[in-house]
Amino acid sequence: xxxxxLHEDNQMLVIDKPAGMVVNxxxxxxxxxxxxxxxxxxxxxxxxxxxxxxQKGGVVHRLDKETSGIMLLAKTSEAYELLKKQFVERKVKxxxxxxxxxIFKEKxxxxxxxxxxxxxxxxxxxxxxxxxxxxxxxxxxESEYSSPERLSLVRLTPMTGRTHQLRxxxxxxxxxIVGDDLYVGRRILVSDxxxxxxxxxxxxxxxxxxxxxxxxxxxxxxxxxxxEEVRQKLVH
Numbered sequence: 001x002x003x004x005x006l007h008e009d010n011q012m013l014v015i016d017k018p019a020g021m022v023v024n025x026x027x028x029x030x031x032x033x034x035x036x037x038x039x040x041x042x043x044x045x046x047x048x049x050x051x052x053x054x055q056k057g058g059v060v061h062r063l064d065k066e067t068s069g070i071m072l073l074a075k076t077s078e079a080y081e082l083l084k085k086q087f088v089e090r091k092v093k094x095x096x097x098x099x100x101x102x103i104f105k106e107k108x109x110x111x112x113x114x115x116x117x118x119x120x121x122x123x124x125x126x127x128x129x130x131x132x133x134x135x136x137x138x139x140x141x142e143s144e145y146s147s148p149e150r151l152s153l154v155r156l157t158p159m160t161g162r163t164h165q166l167r168x169x170x171x172x173x174x175x176x177i178v179g180d181d182l183y184v185g186r187r188i189l190v191s192d193x194x195x196x197x198x199x200x201x202x203x204x205x206x207x208x209x210x211x212x213x214x215x216x217x218x219x220x221x222x223x224x225x226x227x228e229e230v231r232q233k234l235v236h
Contacts, residue, residue: 002037006070006219011079011212013038016221017071019198023062035059038073045075053080061087064164066181068224069096069203079211086208087161093207096156096166097142097223099200099231100175101188103150108140111169115162124182125164127172135162137169147235148195151178166201177201196230 003015015034017023023034035057039045048054053074060072060083074080086092116129136159143153152175156166164183170176171183178184179192179199202223210217223231 002032003034003071004221006221007217009210009212011075011210012083013073013075014206014219015071015073017063017068017203019066019068019224022065023059023071025057034071034073042075048077051077052084053077056080060084061092061161063203064167064201066199067096067201067203068227070094070206070219070221071203072206072208074211082211083208090159091209093205094158094203095205096158097202097204098154098156098166098170099178099196099227100152100154100170101149101178101184102175103144103152104141104154104173104175108138110136110138111173112136113169113172115165115168125162125168127168133162135160135165135169137166143234143236145234145236151234153231195233197226200227200230202227 001018003017005013005015007014017034021034022029025033025035039057042058045054045058058074058080060074060080063069063071072083074083112134113127114129114131114133115125115127115135116133118124118126138157140155141152142155145151158165167177167180167183176184177199179196181189184192205220207216207218
């Protein structure tokens, strides 16, 4: 399965990445990646391997393998630097939708907690550590469900960009994401997989300043079919 192109111009691509697709190339991954897919379409990027733009293959930011949704890819070093600067200065606004376990006491809020690597489990992260690594996530409830269990559909806006930030923050709040194989727990994961085939996390919206026009641009994408089918079967 390949990404869907939502927008393309001389400077960049906006794509909808499918779940299950790794973003960056690595020695341990031998399947198709977003980076390879993009380089096949824009081989000239390989002429810039002396820069971060070339080394990253035009990939400005990333999503976890099992997260679907919107990503920005730069065709030129100029566009890469302009977009990267917006991320560093937190001028890019991203929104996600997640189906999580449990019902929240409030309808919206902000969680601000540092995130660090879990010393007891490779590849996982936990709340804690250096306060300089504090991550901030805004959340708002979109819907609540009673069956197949008590669940909440949440709109998430990360104000920072830490690895696994949304997944770790929701786990810490006692509301892990449905189908999250790293943070939901083995017993619950087995139960989740009976009615939800993948992690229910989707990057649904992004807003930034377009490198080509200089104007603010916004792109949205609906839940993937497999997640929308799950949502349609939930009972309020």
